[in-house]
Amino acid sequence: MLRYLVDPANTITTCGIIFSALSLYLALAGFPDLSVAAALWAVLADHLDGVVAARTKDRDADIAKMGKSLDGFGDIIYGAVLPAVIVIQISEASLVALITSVAILAAGAIRLSYFANFGKTADGSFVGVPLSYDVPILALLFLVRPLLPDNTFVWVVNAVFLLLALAHVSSVRIPSPNAAMYTAISIFAVATSATLASRSL
Template structure:
């Protein structure tokens, strides 16, 4: 079973899961800045494993199948579980946060199940907003937090993530990011991670 992890792309996916584990630990320890800083590296790993998989020549079919499933499990963790856990912590485990977290998890599982069976639309677009938007958006909120009134911050975050959860399963045609867009997301993830980590020290 473990032999399938020696594949370069699958090893990167496992690396992303390790960052997700660290992120969950920090979230449960109420260290939100560190949690999102680690989660951003899980996002980067998710972007990179697909690139590596596409460029790996003569990749074994079974290795590719394991990689596809592994990637899906990684997506639900960093794309839904981690945002849900952090929203709950940011909101001090409010009833609204429970509703937001539940909606994120259900929407995330539904979207990934659909994508696993049907993939992208014939025109190459995604149906619904991908889960990879969640962690960068939460990072942006945290970076902007000093400019948002404290009493309304949690409410704004919950409303935005409830809307985002709906967008995950809405009949929206979302174009796949271009190479420059992936580069911009990667630069933002690295810079935001560094900023949040330094702020958490």
Template sequence: MLRYLIDLANAITMVGLLCSSIALYFALAGHIELAVGAALWAVLADHLDGAVARRARNRPPDMAKMGKSLDGFADIIYGAVLPAIILVQLNGASVVSFFVATALLLAGAIRLSYFANFGKSDDGRFFGVPLSYDIPLMAALILVQPLMPSGTFLLAVNTVFALLCVAHVASVRVPSPNRAMYLAITLFAVTASTILVQRGMI
């Protein structure tokens, strides 16, 4: 089964999973800035593997099938499991974080299951907000954390992710990223991860 990783797109997905594993380790160890910094690279890998897969010529169907499954697992880990763990850590395992984290995991599983079976809408848009929005939003909140009172920060994090849980399964159509959006995501991820890693190393 390891032969399926020879495929470039699948190999990139595995790199993203490695970044997610590193992020999970840091999150569980309480190093939130380092966790989010590593997770941003998982987001970039997720965007890159799709672009590589779409441009691959004569890609064997079995490679594509394996890649689709790998991508789904990568999405649920960095898009739902990791943010849920970070939420619990930030809130000191409070009751509120339990409910928000649980809702995030359930919403993520429902959304990915729907997407795996039905895909995008006829006009190429996503149904519901993709899970790839979660980590960049978490990064933005962590970046502004020093400017916010502790209580305000936790309220903002919990509120944003509670709303995201609804948005993930809502009947809204979200445009697929274009080149400008991919560039913006890449620049933000690289810049934010650099700042967060530097902050986390202090």
């Protein structure tokens, strides 16, 4: 079983899952800024594994199949479970947070199930907003958190993620990222992760 991880892309995917686990630990330990900072590295891993997989020559079909499944589990962890946990934590387990977290998890599972069965559209676009948008949006919200009263910040996060849950299962078409987009996401993730981590250390 573990031999399927001895593949560059699958190794990167596994590292992303490890960062997600670290992020979950930090969220539950009461360090939301550090949690989001760690989650951004899971986002980086998710983008990088696909690039590496596409450039790996003569990749074994079974390894690719394992990688696709592993990637889906990684996506649900950092794209749905983690945001739900952070929303619950910052909202102090309120009723609104329960509604938001249920919406995020349900939408995430539906979105990934649809993608696993039907993939992209004929023009290469995604149907529904991908889960990979969640953590960067959460990071943006945490960047502006010092500018907002605590109660306002909590309500804004819940409202944004309720809208995101709807966007995940909508019929909106989202173009696949190009090289410039991947570069921008990588720079944003590294810079924002460093900024959020510096606030807590």
